[in-house]
Amino acid sequence: xxxxxxxxxxxxxxGLRALIVLTVLCGVLYPLAVTGAAQALFPDKANxxxxxxxxxxxxxxxxxxxxxxxxxxxxxxxxxxxxxxxPRPSNGLGxxxxxxxxxxxxxxxxxxxxxxxxxxxxxxxxxxxxxxxKEGLCAQVLAARNAVIKDNSTAGHTVRPADIPADAVTSxxxxxxxxxxxxxxxxxxxxxxxRNGLDVASVTKLVEDNxxxxxxxxxxxxxxxxLKLNIDLRHLAADKG
Amino acid sequence: xxxxxAGVLQLLALIAALALAYRPLxxxxxxxxxxxxxxxxxxxxxxGIGANPNTxxxxxAYLRGVLAFSLAGMLFLYLLQRLQGSLPGSLGFKAIDPDxxxxxxxxxxxxxxxxxxxxxxxxxxxxxxxxxxxxxxxSAAVGIAVAVALVRGFARSRTGELGNFWADLVRGVxxxxxxxxxxxxxxxxxxxxxQNFSGIHEVGQFMGGExxxxxxxxxxxxxxxxxxxxxxxxxxANSAHPFENPNPISNLFEIFLILVIPFALTxxxxxxxxxxxxxxAILVTMATIWIGFTALMMWTEFHHGGPAFDLAGGxxxxxxxxxxxxxxxxxxTSTTLTSTGAVNSFHSSYTGFGGGITxxxxxxxxxAPGGVGSGLYGMLIMAIIAxxxxxxxxxxxxxxxGKKIGTREIKxxxxxxxxxxxxxxxxxxxxxxxxxxxxxxxxxxxxxxSEVLYAFTSGANNNGSAFAGLSAxxxxxxxxxxxxxxxxxxxxxxxxxxxxxxxxxxxxxxxxVGTLRTEKPLFxxxxxxxxxxxxxxxxxxxxxxxxxxxxxxx
Numbered sequence: 087x088x089x090x091x092x093x094x095x096x097x098x099x100x101g102l103r104a105l106i107v108l109t110v111l112c113g114v115l116y117p118l119a120v121t122g123a124a125q126a127l128f129p130d131k132a133n134x135x136x137x138x139x140x141x142x143x144x145x146x147x148x149x150x151x152x153x154x155x156x157x158x159x160x161x162x163x164x165x166x167x168x169x170x171x172x173p174r175p176s177n178g179l180g181x182x183x184x185x186x187x188x189x190x191x192x193x194x195x196x197x198x199x200x201x202x203x204x205x206x207x208x209x210x211x212x213x214x215x216x217x218x219x220k221e222g223l224c225a226q227v228l229a230a231r232n233a234v235i236k237d238n239s240t241a242g243h244t245v246r247p248a249d250i251p252a253d254a255v256t257s258x259x260x261x262x263x264x265x266x267x268x269x270x271x272x273x274x275x276x277x278x279x280x281r282n283g284l285d286v287a288s289v290t291k292l293v294e295d296n297x298x299x300x301x302x303x304x305x306x307x308x309x310x311x312x313l314k315l316n317i318d319l320r321h322l323a324a325d326k327g
Numbered sequence: 328x329x330x331x332x333a334g335v336l337q338l339l340a341l342i343a344a345l346a347l348a349y350r351p352l353x354x355x356x357x358x359x360x361x362x363x364x365x366x367x368x369x370x371x372x373x374x375g376i377g378a379n380p381n382t383x384x385x386x387x388a389y390l391r392g393v394l395a396f397s398l399a400g401m402l403f404l405y406l407l408q409r410l411q412g413s414l415p416g417s418l419g420f421k422a423i424d425p426d427x428x429x430x431x432x433x434x435x436x437x438x439x440x441x442x443x444x445x446x447x448x449x450x451x452x453x454x455x456x457x458x459x460x461x462x463x464x465x466s467a468a469v470g471i472a473v474a475v476a477l478v479r480g481f482a483r484s485r486t487g488e489l490g491n492f493w494a495d496l497v498r499g500v501x502x503x504x505x506x507x508x509x510x511x512x513x514x515x516x517x518x519x520x521x522q523n524f525s526g527i528h529e530v531g532q533f534m535g536g537e538x539x540x541x542x543x544x545x546x547x548x549x550x551x552x553x554x555x556x557x558x559x560x561x562x563x564a565n566s567a568h569p570f571e572n573p574n575p576i577s578n579l580f581e582i583f584l585i586l587v588i589p590f591a592l593t594x595x596x597x598x599x600x601x602x603x604x605x606x607x608a609i610l611v612t613m614a615t616i617w618i619g620f621t622a623l624m625m626w627t628e629f630h631h632g633g634p635a636f637d638l639a640g641g642x643x644x645x646x647x648x649x650x651x652x653x654x655x656x657x658x659x660t661s662t663t664l665t666s667t668g669a670v671n672s673f674h675s676s677y678t679g680f681g682g683g684i685t686x687x688x689x690x691x692x693x694x695a696p697g698g699v700g701s702g703l704y705g706m707l708i709m710a711i712i713a714x715x716x717x718x719x720x721x722x723x724x725x726x727x728x729g730k731k732i733g734t735r736e737i738k739x740x741x742x743x744x745x746x747x748x749x750x751x752x753x754x755x756x757x758x759x760x761x762x763x764x765x766x767x768x769x770x771x772x773x774x775x776x777s778e779v780l781y782a783f784t785s786g787a788n789n790n791g792s793a794f795a796g797l798s799a800x801x802x803x804x805x806x807x808x809x810x811x812x813x814x815x816x817x818x819x820x821x822x823x824x825x826x827x828x829x830x831x832x833x834x835x836x837x838x839x840v841g842t843l844r845t846e847k848p849l850f851x852x853x854x855x856x857x858x859x860x861x862x863x864x865x866x867x868x869x870x871x872x873x874x875x876x877x878x879x880x881x
Contacts, residue, residue: 097391100376101399104493105465107375108500109403112551113461116505120512120547124522127513132522134540134570136530143531148519148569149540151532167534174648178673180563182448187419188527190448190539193564195645195673197796199774200633201877213880215634222770223635223644223676231638252641253648259567259655259672265648304328304336306575307651316533 139317147311150176150264168237169281171266171274171319173312174253175230179261193260198223230255234273243276265309268297282323292318334625334653338618341582341657348587353594353606359502360475360495361599372497380494385487386828389476392492393469393820397436400462404432407458408450417451418526418541430805435462437816438470438698440552440559440668440791441808443800447541447562452524459559460548464508467555468499470700473820474592477704478599480827481728487832489824503588504555511550511584518580519573520546545570553584556698558668558791566658566671567647578654578671582661589665589696590614592703600728604846609706611851616695616858617664620688624656627680632881636678645673656681663688666698668791675770675778675794679881682774682794683874686781689788690866691858692747698789704823706854710845711740711826713857717843727845729835736826743822748865750787750811755780755869757807764803769796773880777873782808787815 124132135147145151150173154164166172180192203222204213215224231247234254238245251269271293279289296315299308365373365380373380384392407414408423408431423431427443434441435458444450450459472495479489516522525542532538545561549571552559562568572578590610597606629652631642646655655672662669663685674685688695694705711727715737718725725732732740758764758779768775778797785792786808793799799808844850 094395097395098399100378100493101392101395101397102403104372104376104378104396104496105399105403105461107372108465108497109457109461111372112464112500112505113457116464116508117456117460117544117547120509120516121522121524121544123509123513124516124546128516131519132516132546133525134521134523134530134542135519135573139533144533145530145538146540146569148573149538150569151534151538153534170533178645180445188448188539190527190541192445192448193562193568194445195564195567195676195795197673197675197769197794198635198644199675199770199796199877200635200642200644200678201772201774201881202635202770204634206880211880213634215638224638227635227639227644250640252636252639252643255639256641256644256646258643258647259645259670260562260564260569260647262564262569263647263649264569267648300328300333301575304333305340305579306649306654307330307333309648313533 137313137317139320144317145313147313148264150174150262151313153316166237168277170316171271171278171312174263174266175226175255175257176261176263177226177257191262193262195259195261196223196226196257198226226257227255238273238277240276240280245273249273264311264313266312268293268308268310271297271310271315278319282319284323284326288322289319292322330651330653331625331629334651334656337579337653338621338657341579344583345586345590349591349594352587352591354598356503356591356595357598359498360490360595366501369497369501372501373493376493378493380491380497382491383488384491386489386824389489389492390821390824393473393824394817396465396496397469397817400465401432401436404435404458404462405429407454408432411451411454414453416453420449420451423449426802426805427800430809433809433813434791435459435557435559436466437789437812438466438555438557438666438701439786439789439812439816440557441786441793441812442559442791443805445563446560452526452543455548455561456544460544460551463548463551463555463557463559464500464504465496467504467551467557467699468496470698471499471503471588471592472496472700473823474700474703477707477823477827478596480830481730482600483831484833484835487828489827489831504551507554508547508550511554511580512546514580515546515549515577518577519569520549520577521570522546549581550584552669553581553667554588556585556589556665556667558662560669566669567673572671575649575654578650578658581669581671582658585661585665585667585669586696588699589702592700596703602846605728608846608851609703609710611848612854613694613696613702613706615851615855616691617660620664620684620695621657621660624660624681624684625653627678627684628652628656631678632680632878633678634881642678642681645676647672659685660688662792663790664691664693664695664697666693666701666789668785670792673795674781674792675796679874679878682777682781683870683878685792686777686784686870686874687862687866689784689790690751691862692744693788693790694858701789708740708743708823709858710854711736712744712861713850713854714843714845716857717853723841726836726842729838730830730833731836735829739822739826739829743819744861746818747787747815750815751780751783752869754783754807754811758803764801767798767801767804769798773873773876777877780869780873783811786811789816
């Protein structure tokens with residue numbers, strides 16, 4: 087019995103020593119070596135792909151941000167500043183509740199099911215979104231769709247529901263998606279042109295210049311980086327003004 | 328080009344890249360685990376451990392090594408989290424609560440990486456880089472070691488000896504995982520993944536004001552997270568977060584990393600048992616299921632059945648613009664058919680059938696191609712079952728790779744395939760029967776049930792992905808999922824090593840005309856069928872209540 091306790095202790099000791107040695111290798115030397123090489127070879131990218139404009143950092147090329155008006159009294163969520171191109175909804179984004187020393191953004195998705203907020207039709211066999219849905223993904227998509235139509239319809243241009251791409255009314259996985267589809271960007275052109283006193287053609291060209299196609303023609307999806315687009319828009323508006 | 332065609336071309340490009348890596352990596356791994364030589368750095372490590380790497384171990388000794396090392400890892404990780412508040416480099420993050428610390432320690436040691444915490448608001452540099460990322464390496468190396476021990480069981484005769492656990496562990500880390508990870512991490516940084524120790528800092532915004540980010544050793548953790556089929560994200564959004572997976576190239580590259588070792592291990596297996604064609608038969612089985620599942624997933628996600636998706640005009644909820652439906656579907660099937668569990672899009676917001684495909688992938692036992700090591704040994708166990716079934720049909724004593732599959736072998740294989748379903752269905756049933764666990768559900772009805780079924784499927788199969796609407800940070804889920812992960816990882820390993828010992832002790836039976844030719848396509852077909860039938864019979868009732876019910880209504 088003593089012998090087997092001794093054996094177990096010896097074995098656990100070996101396990102612990104193995105862990106410590108491998109922790110030094112995988113948990114200290116490896117990340118330090120990679121960090122050193124990364125900082126030497128790709129310092130901008132390793133530090134967050136920050137973008138500067140007008141002499142100050144305005145964000146990261148990779149992280150989506152909001153383009154909202156300041157929060158007014160009585161409002162729970164700020165209204166979008168329609169002068170700027172708007173990103174995708176980010177209803178899954180959370181706020182830091184644990185380490186309240188910081189105001190960290192908590193990346194994440196809504197995790198809502200495709201049938202949440204739906205009602206049964208056709209004798210209970212089929213489900214469709216309730217037009218009056220108050221909760222679930224149905225309600226979020228409905229609200230986003232109505233807002234997109236209302237915000238983007240101008241005097242000479244009406245947005246139809248069929249024009250709206252899926253990314254305009256759904257939240258991304260991270261809540262920090264820096265991109266929108268070219269279709270959603272073009273849908274916003276009339277509004278943005280009107281609000282900035284620019285002509286539609288030059289804003290359309292701005293969108294086209296900022297559209298990234300699929301890499302090698304098939305990898306990923308066509309997309310527009312909203313931050314870069316808005317920076318170019320600010321310059322264009324300033325030049326005109 | 329249509330998004331569907333682009334998705335298919337990305338799948339083909341991935342297959343081409345995996346095919347290119349298959350032989351060199353598979354052969355390299357076979358050499359690593361067959362060589363007599365020790366590198367200088369390995370000799371230092373053995374000295375540090377105080378182990379002789381040349382001692383041959385029988386299966387109980389090998390198993391004791393696995394368990395002792397994993398127990399040490401678990402205790403260390405638990406203490407690290409409990410003491411986080413007092414450690415330097417913790418960025419002000421506090422100690423993790425006991426139930427969550429247990430869950431996380433179990434999760435990372437069991438190669439699961441289920442996360443009931445949110446990376447960016449719970450874990451500092453020390454725990455992430457010095458604790459969690461270390462387990463990403465070593466738990467992967469343990470998995471490969473156990474698979475190699477089983478392969479040696481087939482390859483060796485008239486001996487009970489399966490190799491040396493410490494040597495297999497250290498070689499896996501030093502000669503396979505670290506070299507690939509260093510290159511992979513730098514590729515990810517080149518794409519835009521973070522790699523610094525800047526901690527939490529403020530960054531200016533377009534509209535004025537500031538945003539707070541936490542920097543860290545993200546790319547280095549991301550590389551081994553995928554390569555070791557671990558899946559634990561640095562950030563809450565995992566590989567959907569742009570700092571973990573910045574662009575479409577990094578996306579394809581991460582999927583490649585997930586799949587490359589599990590597929591190449593079939594080559595290693597073939598080399599070590601002296602017939603690469605036996606490895607090809609296993610490879611074909613794995614690849615058939617993986618490609619089939621991916622095709623089905625793309626079909627259902629592009630088709631986007633579901634009330635809210637119909638309204639939106641596409642199933643883009645929880646998916647990133649840069650990856651689209653194609654790149655997301657490819658990632659989702661690859662992560663659930665291996666034991667990875669990283670996500671670049673959120674499975675809970677997939678279509679009903681899409682969510683079902685991710686669950687079924689895990690329920691197959693994660694063998695197509697499966698986790699590093701665990702995929703190969705899981706598939707070899709199923710091969711034994713398939714050979715046994717074929718033997719019953721013709722009334723012959725079954726044999727596989729020249730070893731008789733007798734009573735003892737089939738009992739061990741049967742125990743192996745019973746462990747996980749028992750854990751999944753038992754815990755899911757208990758959670759639904761009790762009153763409080765249901766408070767954690769985000770969605771109602773069939774989807775709510777799916778959240779719980781998914782959680783235990785993911786835990787017991789050591790996947791780690793989630794229908795993340797479930798609020799899993801409760802004492803009940805932290806404890807039960809923690810237990811499911813530990814039992815789902817280490818009980819099967821007991822049976823695998825016992826089986827390996829019993830195979831290695833046998834003398835080989837010469838192949839005759841009556842022997843089932845296990846290197847032929849017929850056998851691959853039989854194996855796919857066996858897998859589908861066994862899994863189908865086990866899980867169909869539960870799947871019918873969750874994803875099938877949801878999918879059929881839309």
